[in-house]
Amino acid sequence: MAFDLSDRTVLVVGGAGYVGSVMVPLLLDAGASVRVLDQFVYDNGFSLAPVLDDPRVALHRGDLRDAAVFAEAARGATDVVMLASLVGDPVCKKYPELAQQVNADATKAIIDSLDGLGVQRFVFTSTCSNYGIHDSATLADEESELNPQSLYARTKIEVEEHLLKSAxxxxxxxxxxxxxxxxxxxxxxxxxxxVSQFAWEIASGQDLLVFDADTWRPYCHIRDISKAVMTVLTAAPEKVRGEVFNVGDTTQCFTKRMIVEEVQKHVPDAVVSYREGDTDPRNYRVSFAKITERLGFTVDHTVQDYLAQLTTAVQAGVFPDVAGSTRYGNYEVRHLEPRT
Ligand SMILES: NC(=O)c1ccc[n+]([C@@H]2O[C@H](COP(=O)([O-])OP(=O)(O)OC[C@H]3O[C@@H](n4cnc5c(N)ncnc54)[C@H](O)[C@@H]3O)[C@@H](O)[C@H]2O)c1
Structure with missing residues (x-):
């Protein structure tokens, strides 16, 4: 599906992150002008280097908790895609005060500030982690009860509820x-x-220890996540206003053991051991029927193809300095302090 965003100016909050730095070039390909607001919390600003010489890109380094910083970045934007937060259970657990301030309090304040800014669409990226533990004999859909198992999911649910109330x-x-x-x-x-952790550890010759191998999770490629965002940005407003959509594909739900077995097809001599009783009890399979039926969204990518690509890249030495580096994950917050 080709998108035409040539009359749009999209502010991507968190555009230097894992998802954002793939989404920004795709928005540019679709003809949009793009603003990025990001604090480079993990020293991750380097990710934007490939697009910074495009005259349609405007970069704002700043903290979304600062209302004036957000208002300045959003001025003249037609759309806002909200990617920035402390992403993942471990980093939220390590920095709980920051997670509450950034993920919940400040994001809700941004929603409250939208009127008067001229923004026409606002896309909030939440997570299937909100389903937490769900009977894996059935698929969780958008109406299923949420069962958060972490502060990360609780902050996302807090924003979801606020957004839906004011939609x-x-x-x-x-x-x-x-x-x-x-x-x-x-x-x-x-x-x-x-997926990337398992493939990297195995393909770089390490022994992999897997906890709770038979727990289910759905997976989605970052290009498909970007496609879902552009699908929402270009859908008829009455189809998306105040709506929740799961993003992914029902065929891309796997247990951890299934992912390991897929990696082993590329690295047959992998050393893998299994253990029960991790501190992360999440287990959920998800239905993605709503986004397909209402918006015609389908994914273009599979975990299987990606594992072939990533294991090849790791074995070729594309990522020589991952071990011990804080750069390749949300391990350590470098540029954000809790506010009193
Ligand atoms: N990665 C996943 O597996 C996944 C799954 C489901 C949903 N999501 C959602 O997608 C979005 C993007 O995830 P990601 O993997 O790209 O995360 P990421 O951590 O790579 O990117 C987040 C970006 O936000 C920025 N940021 C954080 N706090 C900020 C602040 N106070 N002010 C300005 N910038 C700030 C960071 O510097 C970073 O560039 C998140 O909303 C996340 O919840 C991600």
Whole structure:
């Protein structure tokens, strides 16, 4: 599907991150002008280097908790895509105060500030982690009860509820995307996400220890996540205003063991051991029927293809310095302090 965003100016908050640094070039390909607001929390600004010489790109380094910084970046934008937050259970657990301030309080304040800014669409990226533990004999859909197992998911749910409450009375058409766990190659790689972590550890010759191998999770490529965002940005507003969509594909739900077995097809001598009883009990399979039926969205990528690409890249030495580096994941916040 080709998108035409040539009359749009899209502000991507968190555009230097794992998803954002793939989404920004795709928005440019679709003809959009793009603003990026990002604080480079993990020293990750390098990810934007390939697009910074495009005259349609405007970069704002700043903290989204600062209302004036957001208002300045959003001035003249037709659309806002909200990617910035402390992403993932471990980083939220490590910095709980920051997670509450950035992910929940400041994001809700941004939603409250939209009227008067001229923003027509607002896309909030939430997570399928909100389903937490769900009977894996059935698929969780957008109506299923949420069962968060972490502060990360609780902050996302807090924003979802706030957004949905104000959706009818806000000028902008606002939409929630509950996204499956991401995979894919990005200028800002994250090796703290299941698929990439397993492939990197195995393909770089390490022994892999897998906890709770038979727990299910859905997965989605970062290019397909970008496609879902552009699908929402170009859909008829009445189809997306105040709506929640799961983003992914039902055929791309896997257990951790299934992912390991897929990696082993490329690295047959992998040393893998399994253990029960991790501190992450999440287990959910998800239905993606709504986004397909209502918006015609389908994915173009599969975990299987990606594992072939990533294992080849790791074995070729494309990522020589991952071990011990804080650059390739959300391990350590470098440029954000809690506010009193
Ligand atoms: N990666 C996944 O598996 C996944 C799965 C489901 C949903 N999502 C959602 O997609 C979005 C993007 O995830 P990602 O993997 O790209 O995360 P990421 O951590 O790579 O990117 C987040 C970006 O936000 C920026 N940021 C954080 N706090 C900020 C602040 N206070 N002010 C300005 N910038 C700030 C960071 O510098 C970073 O560039 C998030 O909303 C996440 O919840 C991601």
């Amino acid at each position: 009818a009375s806000t000028d902008a058409s606002m939409t929630v995307l509950r996204i499956a766990t991401a995979y894919g190659l990005s200028p800002r790689m994250r090796f703290d996400l299941t």
